[in-house]
Amino acid sequence: MSSTCIDTLSAEGRREFYNSFDTVLTDCDGVLWLLNNTLPGATEVMNGFKADNKKVFFVTNNSTKSHVQFLEKFHSLGFQASANEVVSTSFLAAKYVKANLDPAKRVYVIGSPAIACELDALNVKHFGVGEDYLKTSVPTFVENIKLEPDVGAVLVGFDEHFSYPKLFRAASYLKDPSVLFVATNTDESFPVAGTNLIMPGTGSLVCAVKTCAGRDPFVVGKPSSYICNVLMESNKIDPSRTIMIGDRCNTDILLGKRCGFKTLLVLTGVNTQKNIEEWSKSDDPKLQELVPDFYAQGINSLKATFPVPL
């Protein structure tokens, strides 16, 4: 299978593309912004879709902000967004835990204050957020560690204070097979634009916990279709009239494929045109599945598909 470049479509092709969907799901980091810098055209295009009465949902695997904090970020950067249009994994994970956890039990969290905030909002008891570094030697730590008796779930998201003691506690709680194991997302890493830096993602923390716990988590973020079931439950979405826009094929594009959406990769983030060219030629169905229907240099390319210039 091959991928169609939006930037080189004919006028007819651009019209056809634009009219082929009435719901837009978009990733945020790498599509709409990099850190706090909006990418060119992002606000015009997304606000333009809404002005044209297309449904818009912002779907992010980022677990470092609460639902409310994301909404604030959208507004401060000039995006029109309402609460039910923002789907983030701190919110989704809390929702999943609330629905599946015995209310008498608590959650051990490896994650950010945003996750704590979302759990609080749903009255789910939790602990673990914040620093937990080794103050003594490992043998002394092992001798003195006390596991909490009422833990019913371990939830792993992005945690800048990830540490050996946290890993130890998570693995030990997860020894009990009745304890739920939930992860916000499994994004491996992010390039830091304009540098040689690689920023480890939640996926690398989740892998560490998986390895020592010997168990796989339930993942709420993309490409898990849980995120879509949540959307479909509460909003009328016709998959055949929906497009998923993203910068990472193994989350955004794969989610779109699994849910029967059209898929569009923008080249302002993780994956490159070279990636999709290689995967297109591959015989491996798992790599073929990562090839988007469309690709574009950036979200800005979509401007030219609007029937009335933005």
Added chain:
Amino acid sequence: MSSTCIDTLSAEGRREFYNSFDTVLTDCDGVLWLLNNTLPGATEVMNGFKADNKKVFFVTNNSTKSHVQFLEKFHSLGFQASANEVVSTSFLAAKYVKANLDPAKRVYVIGSPAIACELDALNVKHFGVGEDYLKTSVPTFVENIKLEPDVGAVLVGFDEHFSYPKLFRAASYLKDPSVLFVATNTDESFPVAGTNLIMPGTGSLVCAVKTCAGRDPFVVGKPSSYICNVLMESNKIDPSRTIMIGDRCNTDILLGKRCGFKTLLVLTGVNTQKNIEEWSKSDDPKLQELVPDFYAQGINSLKATFPVPL
């Protein structure tokens, strides 16, 4: 394939077993000791082998002690052991890095002071050992991080101070494909005897680095046959007359199988009789490969195989 229990062998079977090898390779944690407590019979059996002129090598994936520190531990617990009989992964990893690294380059180490000590002994320049916790926010960290210019290898071993900044640095250095990626071992976790605790092993740290770096390391420890090549180079070992004793099938037993040794699992550590019964019945060749030739309740069981009672 099935596994023979040493504890129920006939007198003839015990004699045949004992005479079938003249070199003994043994794992340490979970076979000879648990933390600092010698397991029953361990010293008598190992010293007994030496008294009977069998060659003995202590082969451990543990990277938290230097060669010299291991030797001290053996002596303090009553094991007869000389320097060339002890093979540990901090030592092996330093040896591998020394042989493969441009001498003008340095090693970024996620690991223990023991690894630093072994690298120092071989005059390999390194940095990274010790605490490296996040003091600011991730964005501030990312803005201010400076990568060292002369890094030629990233070495990952057991590190009680494992942290997000360490993961970040490792992934960033490994972005350059010419930078070597070496791991001491990939043991996932260890049960803590008599508790519900699970102690994460180096394998879980290595998995975190692998995931964000998008690369696989060269592993020097068991089951990598590198450890055996090192032994075979410097010592005359006949694989068909060698037995490997261990408590973990995916390292000790697998190494033995790969090298053509006989294999013996002791049930005082990681794997259980139930594990080998399940794997014996499996159709999966990867699980079949984990089934040891022999198993025993503990190293103590070997006492009964000696021709003259110990």
